[in-house]
Amino acid sequence: xxxxxxxxxxxxxxxxxxxxxxxxxxxxxxxxxxxxxxxxxxxxxxxxxxxxxxxxxxxxxxxxxxxxxxxxxxxxxxxxxxxxxxxxxxxxxxxxxxxxxxxxxxxxxxxxxxx
Amino acid sequence: xxxxxxxxxxxxxxxxxxxxxxxxxxxxxxxxxxxxxxxxxxxxxxxxxxxxxxxxxxxxxxxxxxxxxxxxxxxxxxxxxxxxxxxxxxxxxxxxxxxxxxxxxxxxxxxxx
Numbered sequence: 739x740x741x742x743x744x745x746x747x748x749x750x751x752x753x754x755x756x757x758x759x760x761x762x763x764x765x766x767x768x769x770x771x772x773x774x775x776x777x778x779x780x781x782x783x784x785x786x787x788x789x790x791x792x793x794x795x796x797x798x799x800x801x802x803x804x805x806x807x808x809x810x811x812x813x814x815x816x817x818x819x820x821x822x823x824x825x826x827x828x829x830x831x832x833x834x835x836x837x838x839x840x841x842x843x844x845x846x847x848x849x850x851x852x853x
Numbered sequence: 854x855x856x857x858x859x860x861x862x863x864x865x866x867x868x869x870x871x872x873x874x875x876x877x878x879x880x881x882x883x884x885x886x887x888x889x890x891x892x893x894x895x896x897x898x899x900x901x902x903x904x905x906x907x908x909x910x911x912x913x914x915x916x917x918x919x920x921x922x923x924x925x926x927x928x929x930x931x932x933x934x935x936x937x938x939x940x941x942x943x944x945x946x947x948x949x950x951x952x953x954x955x956x957x958x959x960x961x962x963x964x965x966x
Contacts, residue, residue, distance in 0.1 A: 742896070773956075778862070780943060780956040781897075796953065828896060841887075842954065844896030 740765045742845035744829050750851045757816040759848050761829030769832040770812035771842070772796075772804065774825045781828065787812055819852045826850075855880045857944050857957035865963040866934050874929040874960050876944035886927040887945040887954065888918055897943065903927065914938070939964045 745760040761770065769788050773781040783796030785804040793804050801823060805813040816823055829845040856879045866872050878884055885904050889897040901912025908920040918929045927944060941961050947954040 778958050780857075780859075780958040781945075781954075782956075783953055786953075830897075841899045841902065842889075842897070844898070846894065846896045 740767075740831065740843040742829055742831055742843050744827075744845040744848045746848050747846065748849050748851075750853065751816075751819050752853055753820060755816075755819050755852075757819045757850065757852075759814040759816075759827055759829075759850070761812045761814070761845055763810055763812075763831045763843070765831065765833075765843075766809065767831040767833050767843075768809075770806065771830040771832070772802075772812070772814045773828040773830060774798065775828055775847070776825050784814065784827075816850075819850075821852050824850060824852045855946055855955045857946050857955055859942075859944055859957035859960050861960045862958070863961045863963065865965060868936050868964050868966050869933050872929075872931045872934045872938070872962070874942050874944075874962070876927045876929065876957060877925050878927065878944070878946045879925065880946050882948060884927075885947045886918075886920060887947070888912065888916070888927075888929050889943045889945060889956075890914075890940050891943065891959075892940045900929070900942075934962075934964055936964045936966060938962060 741764045743762045771786040772784040775781050782798050787793045787806040803815045827848045830842040858877045887902045888900040891897045900916050901910050903910050903920045941959045943959045944957040945954045
């Protein structure tokens, strides 16, 4: 089974702090994603990466950056955390661009609170 | 622009009753449609997907969904709900080749005994 591990289940940070959210996958998947989940809004794509050192902006990249130095690890960075970034963050992986049998594999999420 | 609407924020059903969760989408090309479930404290798990062919698709845990192109809908159904089905359900749409899925806002299912 694919395992997608997010380093923290809960995280509390202060406004202005630099925050790192880590995601590690064990299945050699090419594609990795960061989503943000908010009640009533569903999941929104922040950034995705289709290869090491390759990244593309999703729908809501403002205030975030990402890093993918190794294939198995994809980091989401909040350069200066703000209260409106309090949310559940979900990492996901996929083997390659959509094909008939492809699907996303999700981590269990990091609930970030910015005070 | 592509979008997904799940009209029901919350649904409560009795254990053993049938279930239908609604999903409507807006998409400019052939849609690829998905239903995901999120149990409390867990990540999302794929229930089923529709790419082409038979418009009635079967998924895990006894769920099925029917694609109706004329209505731009992909509703999720289950004939008899179990207490363990209580969770949040997300409908999503994507392209045949692409890197983005658009998710609906989710429907929270409560099951009463």
